[in-house]
Amino acid sequence: MGAFVGRDTIVEFAIAAEDASVGGLTFSTLGMMRGKSMKTSWETADTTADDSPGFTKTSLVTFKSVEFSGDGVSYTDTLHNQQTMKAHVISPGAGTGNQPKVWLRMTDATGVYVGPFIVTEWSDDRPYADTCTWSMSAMSNGAVTFTAA
Secondary structure, eight states: OOOOOGGGOEEEEEOOOTTSOGGGOOOEEOOSEEEEEEEEEEEEEEOOOTTOGGGOOOEEEEEEEEEEEEEEEOOOOGGGOHHHHHHHHHSOOGGGTTSOEEEEEEEETTEEEEEEEEEEEEEEEOOTTSOOEEEEEEEEOSOOEEEEO
């Protein structure tokens, strides 16, 4: 496998609570994106004690968090699904307990991330003499998996 460009990465979403079955979800493409980022972080617990080897700190991981961020050019075309995502984030419905919960699936040449997220930010930018854009951030709200290609 060689290098690849980010524009070939596909981001899809399904509006559903974290306890939904991934096999029963209908994903829609979040179109006209530019930046797409998935970040995995582990919290750690210090296990260092007076007999730690070589006076070196030791640790164990405790919890994983996965963060997604993305941005794109604003389009009103229905096929890009931007307005669907935006409406859900701003006014989430009863189907997700009035919470901005979604399942995200990001596919690129290295594999597929999929899992439940809660959208923590949606932003629209409308500069006077430039293209209107949007951006969003989300954090994991359950088990996010990565399956290598």
